[in-house]
Amino acid sequence: MGVRHMLGAVFAVHIFIQVTCSLEVKKFPLLMPNVYPDRDESYFCTPVRVVPDKSFYIVGFEPTATMDVVHHMIVFGCSKPGTTDPYWDCGEMATSDSDPKLKKANPCADGSNVIYAWALNAKRLELPENVGFQVGKGTQIQYLVLQIHYSKKFKKHESDKSGLNLIYTEEPQSKLAGVLLLGTGGAIPPRSLTHMETLCQLKEKKTIFPFAYRTHTHELGKVVSGYSVRRDKYGVDRWSLLGKRNPYTAQMFYPIFNKSPIKYGDRLAARCTMDSSNRTDYTIVGPKHENEMCNFYIMYYVEEGTPLDMKYCISEGPPYFYWRNEENNLNNIPEEEASNLI
Incomplete structure (x- = not known):
């Protein structure tokens, strides 16, 4: 399975957010692909490739995770991801007893920056009117990488699809967002x-x-x-x-x-x-x-x-x-x- 592409027809769902001027937006689920944390303190990353010939503007984040499963999660914008595998071990404390089939790499191989972070059952976030994170064409952000920290080892035959929905539009936003x-x-x-x-x-x-x-x-x-x-x-x-x-x-x-x-x-x-x-x-x-x-x-x-x-x-x-x-x-x-x- 190759790296997923953001805005693929299979994933895009049309929704609307009510703002002063109605803005048509879409929803993209950025989720873990049924991962199995095989030890305590696991860090997994999964990437999505932004369609390269368009610019998109992320205007909201809708978590689909709970604190009893996920300690915290971060969305990184990357020029290049750590790997293009469906998921990998992106924990700094990877040990010899971790899954040998998984590659070990940072969330980003180049151009790393944080776009969003979540913990302790935080709620949905909507950006102010006319504000968006620009990704894709014309930016250094060509990939989005979801990193999740799982505190506890899962039981056998359990897996996880935690993550979040990215709320985005193709309409240019006049104010570009960033995180420091x-x-x-x-x-x-x-x-x-x-x-x-x-x-x-x-x-x-x-x-x-x-x-x-x-x-x-x-x-x-x-x-x-x-x-x-x-x-x-x-x-x-x-x-x-x-x-x-x-x-x-x-x-x-x-x-x-x-x-x-x-x-x-x-x-x-x-x-x-x-x-x-x-x-x-x-x-x-x-x-x-x-x-x-x-x-x-x-x-x-x-x-x-x-x-x-x-x-x-x-x-x-x-x-x-x-x-x-x-x-x-x-x-x-x-x-x-x-x-x-x-």
């Missing part, structure tokens, strides 16, 4: 309250308009917050809260707190407050359930040109990287606000 992922590496010491932080500067001469955010940690996360930071003419950093959430709530994209445009020269910052008071060993960043992650996603659109070339903003994390490090040259840091839900 802020995250960290690092290690969390035992019996501590630790801040995992990241920071980057917008160095492209583009203006982005944030409209949604999403947080993600594993068991230790208490609060995840994200900011845009602009220095005023007096040298004072003005921190604008983009979003803040308890990561134990449904890990969907929520409306952004501050929709002000983010411009060239502004900085973006995120903090995850981690509580390891019940652990006796260090917890490292990694893909397994007992590891940790610190992720803050910003979904945005541009009114002119293309989305950012920058797709990821990743720091070394603790004990090496903190906002307060002298080389970051930050001031006016909102210590209390960034670490507490209230």
